[in-house]
Amino acid sequence: MPESSILETPPVAGGSDRRERKKRQTRDALLRAALELFDAKGYEQTTVREITDAVDVSTRTFFRYFASKEDLVVSLSADFSASLLDELRGRPATEDPFTALHGAFTAVFREYAAQSGSDSAAVYLRIVRLIESTPPLLAGYLRNIHEQQDVVAATLAEREGVDPRTDRRPQLAATILLALVGLSVKRSLTDPQAGIDSIVEEFELALSQLDSALSGHWTAAPA
Amino acid sequence: MPESSILETPPVAGGSDRRERKKRQTRDALLRAALELFDAKGYEQTTVREITDAVDVSTRTFFRYFASKEDLVVSLSADFSASLLDELRGRPATEDPFTALHGAFTAVFREYAAQSGSDSAAVYLRIVRLIESTPPLLAGYLRNIHEQQDVVAATLAEREGVDPRTDRRPQLAATILLALVGLSVKRSLTDPQAGIDSIVEEFELALSQLDSALSGHWTAAPA
DNA sequence: CAAATTATGGCACTCGATGACACTTGTCAA
DNA sequence: TTGACAAGTGTCATCGAGTGCCATAATTTG
Numbered sequence: 001m002p003e004s005s006i007l008e009t010p011p012v013a014g015g016s017d018r019r020e021r022k023k024r025q026t027r028d029a030l031l032r033a034a035l036e037l038f039d040a041k042g043y044e045q046t047t048v049r050e051i052t053d054a055v056d057v058s059t060r061t062f063f064r065y066f067a068s069k070e071d072l073v074v075s076l077s078a079d080f081s082a083s084l085l086d087e088l089r090g091r092p093a094t095e096d097p098f099t100a101l102h103g104a105f106t107a108v109f110r111e112y113a114a115q116s117g118s119d120s121a122a123v124y125l126r127i128v129r130l131i132e133s134t135p136p137l138l139a140g141y142l143r144n145i146h147e148q149q150d151v152v153a154a155t156l157a158e159r160e161g162v163d164p165r166t167d168r169r170p171q172l173a174a175t176i177l178l179a180l181v182g183l184s185v186k187r188s189l190t191d192p193q194a195g196i197d198s199i200v201e202e203f204e205l206a207l208s209q210l211d212s213a214l215s216g217h218w219t220a221a222p223a
Numbered sequence: 224m225p226e227s228s229i230l231e232t233p234p235v236a237g238g239s240d241r242r243e244r245k246k247r248q249t250r251d252a253l254l255r256a257a258l259e260l261f262d263a264k265g266y267e268q269t270t271v272r273e274i275t276d277a278v279d280v281s282t283r284t285f286f287r288y289f290a291s292k293e294d295l296v297v298s299l300s301a302d303f304s305a306s307l308l309d310e311l312r313g314r315p316a317t318e319d320p321f322t323a324l325h326g327a328f329t330a331v332f333r334e335y336a337a338q339s340g341s342d343s344a345a346v347y348l349r350i351v352r353l354i355e356s357t358p359p360l361l362a363g364y365l366r367n368i369h370e371q372q373d374v375v376a377a378t379l380a381e382r383e384g385v386d387p388r389t390d391r392r393p394q395l396a397a398t399i400l401l402a403l404v405g406l407s408v409k410r411s412l413t414d415p416q417a418g419i420d421s422i423v424e425e426f427e428l429a430l431s432q433l434d435s436a437l438s439g440h441w442t443a444a445p446a
Numbered sequence: 447c448a449a450a451t452t453a454t455g456g457c458a459c460t461c462g463a464t465g466a467c468a469c470t471t472g473t474c475a476a
Numbered sequence: 477t478t479g480a481c482a483a484g485t486g487t488c489a490t491c492g493a494g495t496g497c498c499a500t501a502a503t504t505t506g
Contacts, residue, residue, distance in 0.1 A: 019452075019503060026453095047492065058455050063494065096440045139362035142369055146361065160441040169436035171406065172429055176437065179402035183394065206395055213392035214399065214433075217319045218383040242472055242483070249484090270461065281486050286463065 027065050029055045034072055035126065043073070043134045074140040076127050081148045083108045088155055097156045097170070101177045102207065106200050113196035121196045125189075132189050145182060149174050180206050250288050252278045257295055258349065266296070266357045297363040299350050304371045306331045311378055320379045320393070324400045325430065329423050336419035344419045348412075355412050368405060372397050403429050 033054040037046040048069055052059045066072045087104035095103065112121045131137040152174040157164035164170050184202035188194045212218075256277040260269040271292055275282045289295040310327040318326065335344050354360040375397040380387035387393050407425035411417045435441075 017504075022502090023453080048494090049492080059493090060456075060495090061454060064453080067494095069493070096438070098437050098439075135366060138369065139366040142365035143358060143362040146365055162441050167441065168410070168428065169432055169441055171410075172432055172436040175402050175406045176399060176433075179398050183398045187391070187394075205391065209392055209395055210399075210437075213395040214321050215319070216321075218385050218390065218392055240472075245472090246484075271463090272461085282462090283464090283487080284485060287484075290463095292462070 026055065026057060026061070030057070030062060030065055031072065031076075035123075035130075038073070038130055039126070043069075043130060043137060070137060070140045073127060073130060073137050074144055076123075077131060077141055078144050080108070080112075080124065081144065083111075085148070085151060085155065088152065091159075093159060097160060097173050098177075100159065101152070101156070101173065105177070105181060105203065109196055109200050109203075113200075125196065128185060129189055132186065142182075145178055149178055152178065249278070249280060249284070253280070253285060253288055254295065254299075258346075258353075261296070261353055262349070266292075266353065266360060293360060293363045296350060296353060296360050297367055299346070300354060300364055301367050303331070303335075303347065304367065306334075308371070308374060308378065311375065314382075316382060320383060320396050321400075323382065324375070324379070324396065328400070328404060328426065332419055332423050332426075336423075348419065351408060352412055355409065365405075368401055372401055375401065 030051060034046070034051045037050055037054065048059050048062050052062050066075070084104055087108050088100060091100040091104055112124055115121060131141045149171070153171040154164055156173055157167065157170035160170070162170065180203060184199050184206055187202045188199045191198065212220075253274060257269070257274045260273055260277065271282050271285050275285050289298070307327055310331050311323060314323040314327055335347060338344060354364045372394065376394040377387055379396060380390065380393040383393070385393065403426060407422050407429055410425045411422045414421065435443075
């Protein structure tokens with residue numbers, strides 16, 4: 001069984017030892033048990049002790065797999081950001097920054113949404129909902145995004161062959177686009193029915209209303 | 224001596240009792256001692272115990288004044304956000320959303336920069352530097368901004384008489400403008416010499432380059 | 447099988463944060 | 477002035493997150 005989900009440890013090294021497998025299993029078990037408990041009784045109400053008891057390892061072991069309780073959740077959303085960057089780097093150089101960033105973003109989400117064989121999309125939504133409803137997690141999540149900004153900006157600068165230290169447009173574009181991504185995700189969550197596709201829809205909508213929102217009064221209907 | 228700085232407890236009530244004064248003194252002392260220690264040995268390396276020892280109160284008292292160690296720092300920057308909202312609400316209704324938000328932002332910063340009689344500007348910069356260089360503080364700070372978004376959006380919606388639940392432009396505008404504020408602050412900090420004025424300059428610059436950054440390739444010089 | 451690695455468990459400890467209880471001090475009414 | 481009453485504070489106890497250290501068990505390698 002493929003069982004390819006964002007819950008798994010990324011295929012870092014080719015280590016195919018039994019040791020590696022066991023590590024992966026424990027990590028995976030901790031992850032699943034934690035999300036289960038977080039769903040059931042909330043993030044803050046769940047102690048690390050409870051998570052490790054459910055998997056039957058020591059709490060000490062937990063902190064060898066995850067830097068912190070927060071990291072367990074946030075690292076999952078970080079994987080997602082990593083996908084976005086990968087996709088962005090793979091975009092043809094003929095695309096201008098805006099198009100490339102826009103394309104990379106929609107591609108990543110569509111990819112997740114299309115993975116019918118796995119539970120990536122479901123897990124992603126679960127995690128994001130958890131994050132959005134838990135202040136300390138939200139904080140860590142936003143910090144992550146904030147750090148990504150610089151990386152995205154650097155990537156864009158390289159694509160366009162400009163110096164990111166003198167030209168402010170890369171950082172500016174990265175800031176705006178990532179802010180829109182965040183907004184789209186947030187909006188989609190207000191609808192409990194909404195799936196991953198609605199994130200893309202919200203994103204498109206935001207882009208189309210950008211001009212209208214920033215110019216003049218809003219007496220007219222959104223363009 | 225006026226001593227009017229953002230270190231002080233905001234003038235909540237007119238309570239001019241001795242009790243009020245004493246409370247204010249303790250809070251103020253904790254604030255100053257904490258910032259002093261944070262500057263000297265870093266936020267994470269400073270324990271609450273050390274702060275309270277410097278002021279000679281119990282650690283329990285500390286947590287009666289501040290919800291957390293993080294709150295002590297972040298609440299100061301939150302005051303700033305509050306100023307922005309006040310200013311925004313005071314803007315004439317004839318101004319369109321973009322103009323109002325832009326005007327409110329520059330006004331608040333200019334006001335801070337102009338307070339030569341106090342150390343508001345200096346303290347603000349000190350705090351923001353501390354926040355930007357301390358991951359957990361940055362996280363809390365960003366979470367604050369994120370929460371402000373909804374309030375700003377609601378304010379804009381009211382000004383324009385649109386329904387924030389159906390019209391997405393308020394939230395969109397708030398998101399973009401606050402993201403630009405954050406970017407401007409961040410950029411100003413890279414220059415150790417920069418004062419508060421440079422934040423406004425960065426903001427203006429970002430606005431003027433918005434179109435250029437989001438459309439086409441960047442072969443041409445920034446508009 | 448023996449030796450070198452490496453994951454794990456257990457323990458003690460620090461620190462942030464909270465709750466309970468008692469003490470002191472400022473405030474207000476009689 | 478006196479006597480509540482409330483508010484700020486200190487002390488003590490406790491919990492949970494996170495870390496350093498060392499012993500031990502599992503795994504890999506020779």
